[in-house]
Amino acid sequence: MNQLQVLLNEGLIRTKHVENAAVIDIKDGKVCASTSGFYVPPENALNLTYTFYKNLLQVRREGLYFKEKYYKCVRADEYSIYLQNVQGGLILAKTKSFILVATYKVGMYPSVCVEAVEKLAEYLREKNS
Secondary structure, eight states: OOHHHHHHHHHTGGGTSOOEEEEEETTTTEEEEEOTTOOOOHHHHHHHHHHHHTOHHHHHHHOEEETTEEEEEEEEOSSEEEEEETTEEEEEEEOSSEEEEEEEETTSOHHHHHHHHHHHHHHHHHHTO
16 A cells, blocks of 8 residues: 555545545546545546646536536635535545545535545645645
8 A cells, every 4th residue: 555545544534524535646647546446537537637727617617527427516726626416526636746536425524525635635735845
């Protein structure tokens, strides 16, 4: 298990309000760490990367498809995107080198998921400054 996987498990999954999580390397658009059993298809990883750089306004207006599920946008800025649907939600946070992806399901608190993802993103921003 690499250091990023440990951070995902300890910082996110352990909250019990993050269902799955992954880290995408911005340079190559590939997943470099994910929680057990969470697969992010390469086309989804690239799409999430481009979303921050080219499609932010479009996502704000139209939402986003991730793993064949539609998510409505709740918030989108240059560092964070929050999306939800009736089954749960998708939280994205961008650092200098990575995009954090986290999901939550019905019964989990979105606010706890958001807080955990944002704290991990802040830690990674400080570490890579």
